[in-house]
Amino acid sequence: xxxxxxxxxxxxxxxxxxxxxxxxxxxxxxxxxxxxxxxxxxxxxxxxxxxxxxxxxxxxxxxxxxxxxxxxxxxxxxxxxxxxxxxxxxxxxxxxxxxxxxxxxxxxxxxxxx
Amino acid sequence: xxxxxxxxxxxxxxxxxxxxxxxxxxxxxxxxxxxxxxxxxxxxxxxxxxxxxxxxxxxxxxxxxxxxxxxxxxxxxxxxxxxxxxxxxxxxxxxxxxxxxxxxxxxxxxxxxx
Numbered sequence: 333x334x335x336x337x338x339x340x341x342x343x344x345x346x347x348x349x350x351x352x353x354x355x356x357x358x359x360x361x362x363x364x365x366x367x368x369x370x371x372x373x374x375x376x377x378x379x380x381x382x383x384x385x386x387x388x389x390x391x392x393x394x395x396x397x398x399x400x401x402x403x404x405x406x407x408x409x410x411x412x413x414x415x416x417x418x419x420x421x422x423x424x425x426x427x428x429x430x431x432x433x434x435x436x437x438x439x440x441x442x443x444x445x446x
Numbered sequence: 447x448x449x450x451x452x453x454x455x456x457x458x459x460x461x462x463x464x465x466x467x468x469x470x471x472x473x474x475x476x477x478x479x480x481x482x483x484x485x486x487x488x489x490x491x492x493x494x495x496x497x498x499x500x501x502x503x504x505x506x507x508x509x510x511x512x513x514x515x516x517x518x519x520x521x522x523x524x525x526x527x528x529x530x531x532x533x534x535x536x537x538x539x540x541x542x543x544x545x546x547x548x549x550x551x552x553x554x555x556x557x558x559x560x
Binding site for chain 2: 336365374375377380388423425434435436437438439440
């Protein structure tokens with residue numbers, strides 16, 4: 333099992349550009365979560381999906397942020413347009429209902445908006 | 447979800463037991479105690495969880511007081527690789543689903559020293 337796979341690992345972009353972060357959850361996991369981590373705010377839950385359907389996006393900071401899960405093996409988090417304050421590490425995690433082991437996190441994408 | 451209180455930082459000598467405390471005085475009867483850790487530049491990693499009874503796995507032991515208002519994570523023989531931020535989280539469900547999302551606080555920064 334390769335775990336939760338995120339790409340890219342690092343992204344540097346200019347303010348105003350569109351950024352797309354990608355996540356491949358663990359096969360068989362039916363929940364997918366997007367988190368953001370900054371020094372000031374720590375780890376924040378942005379949105380989560382169950383069986384590819386968005387359940388709660390109340391953590392998404394602004395309309396500039398959007399997330400999709402077109403199938404069970406792929407999700408994207410898009411920021412358009414990006415701003416310097418979006419600079420953070422973005423983590424994707426997946427879990428399987430019925431297993432009491434919580435979430436498995438990916439290695440994260442470090443986004444820098446200049 | 448109940449709030450938790452953890453010390454900001456702790457030191458431990460390599461090879462000694464690391465005991466990380468967590469207070470959760472407002473925990474409800476159906477809330478579990480979870481522990482995660484985050485090694486620098488990596489995603490959070492599940493360690494252990496419990497409801498009432500003490501739990502042990504290959505990574506650590508979890509001791510929950512009888513009134514469930516506090517718990518202690520024990521790393522029996524700490525190594526340098528255990529240096530990380532340790533998060534204590536209480537949540538409604540033991541299942542890896544939406545019933546009680548993982549909400550991270552600031553955690554305890556554990557430094558294991560040679």
